Amino acid sequence: MIRLSVNGTERTVAAPPEMPLLWVLRDTLGLTGTKFGCGVGHCGACTVLIDGQRANACLMAIGTLDGASVTTIEGLGTPDAPHPVQAAWIDRQVAQCGYCQSGQIMAAADLLARIPEPTDADIADHLWGNVCRCGTYPRIRAAIRDAAARLRAEPGTERDG
Amino acid sequence: MSRAGRIARRTLLVGSAAVAGGVALGYWAWRRPVANPLTGTLPAGAHAFTPYVIVDADGVTVIAPRAELGQGVASGLAALVAEEMDLDWDTVRVVHGPPSGAYYNGKVAAEGFPIAATDDGLLARGARGLGDAVAKFADLQITGGSTSMADAWDRMRQAGAAARAVLRAAAAEAEGVPTAGLRTEAGAVVLPDGRRVPYPALAERAAMLDIPENAAPKPPADWWLLGQPMRRHDIVAKSTGRGGYAIDLVLPDMVFATVRTNPARGGVRGMETGAAEAMPGVLRIVPVEGGAGVIADNSWTAMQAANAIDFDWGAPPFPADSAAMWETVAASFTDDRRDSRLRDRGDIGAALAGGDIVTAEYRVPYLAHAPLEPPGAVARLTDGRLEIWAGTQIPTFARDLAAERAGLDPDAVTLRVLPSGGSFGRRLEADFILQAVDLAAALPGRPVKLTWSREEDMARDFPRPMAMARGRGAVAGGRVTALELSVAAQSVAASQMGRLGFPAAGPDVAIVAGAWDQPYAIPACRVTGYRVPEMVPVSSWRSVGASQNGFFHESFLDELIHAAGADPLAERLRLIDDPLSRKVLEAVAGMAGWSGPRPGSGRGRGVALTLSFGVPAAMIVEVHDTEHGIAIDRVWAAAEVGRVIDPVNFENQMQGGVVWGLGHAMNCELTFADGRPEQAQLTAYEGMRIGQCPDIAVRGLENGDTVRGIGEPPVPPAAPALANAIFAATGQRIRDLPLWHAVDFA
Numbered sequence: 001m002i003r004l005s006v007n008g009t010e011r012t013v014a015a016p017p018e019m020p021l022l023w024v025l026r027d028t029l030g031l032t033g034t035k036f037g038c039g040v041g042h043c044g045a046c047t048v049l050i051d052g053q054r055a056n057a058c059l060m061a062i063g064t065l066d067g068a069s070v071t072t073i074e075g076l077g078t079p080d081a082p083h084p085v086q087a088a089w090i091d092r093q094v095a096q097c098g099y100c101q102s103g104q105i106m107a108a109a110d111l112l113a114r115i116p117e118p119t120d121a122d123i124a125d126h127l128w129g130n131v132c133r134c135g136t137y138p139r140i141r142a143a144i145r146d147a148a149a150r151l152r153a154e155p156g157t158e159r160d161g
Numbered sequence: 162m163s164r165a166g167r168i169a170r171r172t173l174l175v176g177s178a179a180v181a182g183g184v185a186l187g188y189w190a191w192r193r194p195v196a197n198p199l200t201g202t203l204p205a206g207a208h209a210f211t212p213y214v215i216v217d218a219d220g221v222t223v224i225a226p227r228a229e230l231g232q233g234v235a236s237g238l239a240a241l242v243a244e245e246m247d248l249d250w251d252t253v254r255v256v257h258g259p260p261s262g263a264y265y266n267g268k269v270a271a272e273g274f275p276i277a278a279t280d281d282g283l284l285a286r287g288a289r290g291l292g293d294a295v296a297k298f299a300d301l302q303i304t305g306g307s308t309s310m311a312d313a314w315d316r317m318r319q320a321g322a323a324a325r326a327v328l329r330a331a332a333a334e335a336e337g338v339p340t341a342g343l344r345t346e347a348g349a350v351v352l353p354d355g356r357r358v359p360y361p362a363l364a365e366r367a368a369m370l371d372i373p374e375n376a377a378p379k380p381p382a383d384w385w386l387l388g389q390p391m392r393r394h395d396i397v398a399k400s401t402g403r404g405g406y407a408i409d410l411v412l413p414d415m416v417f418a419t420v421r422t423n424p425a426r427g428g429v430r431g432m433e434t435g436a437a438e439a440m441p442g443v444l445r446i447v448p449v450e451g452g453a454g455v456i457a458d459n460s461w462t463a464m465q466a467a468n469a470i471d472f473d474w475g476a477p478p479f480p481a482d483s484a485a486m487w488e489t490v491a492a493s494f495t496d497d498r499r500d501s502r503l504r505d506r507g508d509i510g511a512a513l514a515g516g517d518i519v520t521a522e523y524r525v526p527y528l529a530h531a532p533l534e535p536p537g538a539v540a541r542l543t544d545g546r547l548e549i550w551a552g553t554q555i556p557t558f559a560r561d562l563a564a565e566r567a568g569l570d571p572d573a574v575t576l577r578v579l580p581s582g583g584s585f586g587r588r589l590e591a592d593f594i595l596q597a598v599d600l601a602a603a604l605p606g607r608p609v610k611l612t613w614s615r616e617e618d619m620a621r622d623f624p625r626p627m628a629m630a631r632g633r634g635a636v637a638g639g640r641v642t643a644l645e646l647s648v649a650a651q652s653v654a655a656s657q658m659g660r661l662g663f664p665a666a667g668p669d670v671a672i673v674a675g676a677w678d679q680p681y682a683i684p685a686c687r688v689t690g691y692r693v694p695e696m697v698p699v700s701s702w703r704s705v706g707a708s709q710n711g712f713f714h715e716s717f718l719d720e721l722i723h724a725a726g727a728d729p730l731a732e733r734l735r736l737i738d739d740p741l742s743r744k745v746l747e748a749v750a751g752m753a754g755w756s757g758p759r760p761g762s763g764r765g766r767g768v769a770l771t772l773s774f775g776v777p778a779a780m781i782v783e784v785h786d787t788e789h790g791i792a793i794d795r796v797w798a799a800a801e802v803g804r805v806i807d808p809v810n811f812e813n814q815m816q817g818g819v820v821w822g823l824g825h826a827m828n829c830e831l832t833f834a835d836g837r838p839e840q841a842q843l844t845a846y847e848g849m850r851i852g853q854c855p856d857i858a859v860r861g862l863e864n865g866d867t868v869r870g871i872g873e874p875p876v877p878p879a880a881p882a883l884a885n886a887i888f889a890a891t892g893q894r895i896r897d898l899p900l901w902h903a904v905d906f907a
Binding site for chain 2: 015016019020022023026027028030032033034035036037038039040042043045072073074077078079082086089090093094095096097098099100101102105121123124125127128130131132133134135136137138139140141
C-alpha cells in the first residue's frame with residue numbers, strides 16, 4: 001500500500017510499485033485531467049507537481065512516491081476558482097484541442113513559482129518538454145506573461161491553488 | 162444491410178469521371194426534405210426547432226454537428242445560431258448531437274472535384290451543387306476539407322433565424338401582441354412594454370407552430386457576435402483539465418484496454434499469449450485484425466501485457482524500406498500511371514525547347530498525424546445494443562461500420578461524439594472504433610476503454626503519402642515564362658475511401674491540389690499528376706495534397722524567379738491573376754515591410770502563397786543563420802476567408818497552421834525499414850518546440866463573397882516560405898523535406 005497526498009487529500013493506493021503515477025491518477029483515482037501523450041517523458045502532457053517540483057507522471061513509479069504530495073491540474077484550480085495561471089489561459093484563449101494544456105499549465109505554474117518574471121528564454125527552457133501539436137506556443141508565451149502579472153498582483157497564490 | 166453496405170455499391174465522386182455517375186444516383190432522392198434526427202429523442206419538456214436548436218427549461222442547446230478537434234468548430238458553428246437567435250453567448254450549451262444524414266456536409270464532396278477555386282463559371286457552380294446533392298444522399302456527415310464553416314454558413318444561420326421566428330410568433334400569440342413589435346435579446350423575447358420572456362417559457366407553445374422555411378438571416382450590419390472576439394465555449398473546461406475527451410471518460414464498472422498490431426501491417430502468423438495472460442490484472446486477450454487486444458483493470462497493465470505477447474508477424478504487403486518505396490515513386494512518372502493533367506496552358510513544349518531552362522526534383526516523406534490524444538474509444542455492448550464514445554470526423558460511417566462489425570442494425574448503435582485531443586485528419590478513420598467494438602464484444606455489459614500506446618499510433622497511422630515532384634521551367638527577360646510540374650504520389654482518396662467501402666473513380670485531385678490550381682498567369686504552365694501504387698495505406702493529413710504541393714510549387718517557382726533575377730515577391734505579384742490572391746500577397750508584403758529577400762547579412766526572407774480549400778494564404782518567413790543553426794525569427798501570414806467569424810480563433814488557427822507547417826518541414830518524417838516506421842515514438846518525430854516558435858503576425862482578409870474555413874490553408878505555404886528564406890539567407894536550395902537533413906535549426 002502506498003500512501004500519498006493528491007491535491008490535499010490523503011490517498012491509499014494498492015498498485016504494483018512500478019506502475020506509473022500517471023495511470024494511478026487516471027485509471028485508479030479517476031483524475032483524468034493529467035494526460036497520457038507518449039508514456040516516455042517526451043511530450044509533457046502528464047506534467048504534475050510532486051512535492052512542489054514539476055515531474056512527468058508517466059515516468060514516476062508509484063512505489064517511489066510513498067508520503068509524497070502530488071498536485072494535478074484538478075488541484076491547481078477549478079472552473080469556478082481558477083488558479084491565476086488558468087485564468088490567464090482562459091482569458092488568452094490558449095487552448096485549441098486543449099489536450100496538452102494541463103501539462104503546459106502545470107509547467108507554467110512551476111516556472112512562475114521559480115521565476116516570477118520569466119523572459120522568453122526562460123519560458124523556452126522551462127516549457128521545452130511540453131509539446132503542443134496544435135501550435136499554441138505564441139499564446140502560451142502571452143498567457144505566461146499575463147499570469148506573471150496576475151501573480152504579482154495576488155501574491156501567495158503561486159502554487160498549489 | 163448497413164448504410165456502409167448500401168452505399169458501397171455506388172461510387173463516391175472523386176474526380177470528373179464520377180460527376181456523371183453522380184447524376185445517376187437519383188435526382189429525386191436528394192430533393193426529399195431531411196428528417197429532424199432530434200425528433201423523438203428528447204426528454205419531456207425539451208423541444209427541437211430545426212435539427213440545430215433544442216430549447217428546454219434550462220435554456221438553449223445548439224447542435225454543432227462537426228467534430229471539435231481543436232479548430233474551434235463547435236463554438237464557431239454555435240455562433241451562427243446564437244447570432245440569429247440572439248442567445249446569451251455565455252450560457253448557450255453546445256453539443257455535437259447524434260450521427261445523422263441530416264447533418265451531411267454539402268461542401269466536402271466538391272473538394273474532390275477538379276474545379277479551381279477561382280473558377281466561378283456555370284459548370285463549376287453546377288458541379289459544386291452536385292457535390293451537395295451527393296453528400297445529402299450518402300449521409301456524408303464529415304468534418305474535413307476546412308468546409309465546416311462554409312457548409313454551415315447558410316444552413317445554421319437559417320436554422321437560427323427560423324427558431325427565432327417561431328419563438329417570436331409564440332410570444333406574440335401568448336401576449337396577444339403583433340409580432341412586429343417584438344425584439345429578441347440575450348435568449349429572450351422582449352415585449353413592447355420592456356418585459357422579457359425567456360425562450361424556455363415559450364418553447365411549449367412554439368413547438369405547436371410551424372417553423373418557417375425561409376426565415377432570412379440578419380444583414381451583417383445587425384451582427385453583435387459574428388466578427389467579434391468570442392470566448393470558446395470549451396475554454397474553461399480545457400484550461401482546468403476537464404476537456405471531456407473519450408480518453409477521459411469514466412463509467413461505472415469500466416475496464417481498460419489496448420491493442421498491439423503488426424507494425425508492418427502484414428497480419429499475424431501466430432502469437433504466444435501465456436506470459437500476458439499470467440499478468441495480474443489481465444482480464445482478456447482478444448484477437449483483433451492484425452494483432453491482439455488486451456483488456457485489464459488499468460491501461461498500464463493492458464499495455465504491459467500487450468508488449469508481453471510474443472507475435473509472429475507476417476511480412477509487409479508493400480516495399481519494405483524507404484529506398485524501395487522511393488524507387489516505386491520514381492518509377493511512377495509514366496503514361497500508364499498518369500492520373501490527371503488539369504492544367505495545360507500555353508505551348509509548354511515550345512517554351513521548354515531552349516533558352517534558360519531550370520530543372521529540379523523535390524521529395525517529401527510520409528508524415529504521421531500523431532494527435533496528442535492517441536487513438537481510442539469507449540464501447541459497451543449490452544443485450545444487442547452497442548454504445549460508443551469516441552472522437553470521430555465520420556460519425557455516420559463509424560456508426561454503420563460498428564454496427565456491421567457487431568452484427569447489429571445501425572439503429573441499435575448509439576455513437577456519442579466527444580471532443581478530440583487533436584486529429585489533423587487521423588479521426589477520418591474508424592479503425593480504433595472498430596477495435597473498441599471487438600473488445601467490448603469480448604466482455605459484454607462492461608464499458609471497455611481502448612487507449613492506443615504512442616508506439617501503436619506511430620506504427621499504425623495512415624500517413625500523408627510520400628511524394629516526388631519534377632519541375633522544369635524557363636525564364637526570359639527577368640521573368641518566369643514557363644513552369645511544368647509533375648507530381649507522383651499515392652492516392653489518398655482511393656486509400657481512404659476504400660476503407661469506408663467506396664470505390665473511388667476518376668483522377669485524385671489531391672495528387673496535384675495546391676499545384677495545378679494556383680493563381681499565377683505563367684504563359685506556359687502544365688501540371689501532371691501520377692498515381693503511385695498503394696504502398697503504406699494513406700489518408701488525409703492537415704491540408705492533404707496541398708501539404709506537399711504547396712512546397713513543390715512555391716519552392717520551384719522561387720527557383721525560377723531567382724534564376725530570372727527577379728524579386729520573389731514582385732514577380733509573384735506580376736504573375737498573379739486572381740484579385741483576391743493578389744490582395745493577400747500585398748497584405749503580407751505590407752505587414753513584413755518587404756524590401757527584398759536579404760534584409761541583412763546572414764538574414765533571409767522567403768515568401769510563398771498557396772491557394773487551397775478556396776483560400777489564398779501567403780506567408781513571409783524571416784530567418785537568420787546562427788552558430789547553432791537556422792533561427793526562425795518572424796512570420797507574417799495573411800489569408801482571404803470572406804468573413805473572419807471570430808478574430809481570436811482565426812489567429813489561433815493561422816498561428817497553429819504555421820507551427821504545424823514549419824515544425825513538420827523542419828523535423829518530421831516517417832521512414833520505413835522491414836515494413837515498419839523507424840520513428841516508433843514522438844522522440845523521433847519532433848514537431849516544433851516552444852523555443853523554436855517565432856513570433857507570428859496574422860491578418861484575415863474579407864474581400865471575397867464566400868465564407869471559407871481556415872483550419873488547413875495556412876499549412877501549405879509554411880514549408881516553402883521557410884525553405885525559400887533559408888535559400889535567401891544561405892544560398893542553399895533545399896529540395897527534400899525534412900529540412901534538418903540539410904541544415905541545423907537553432
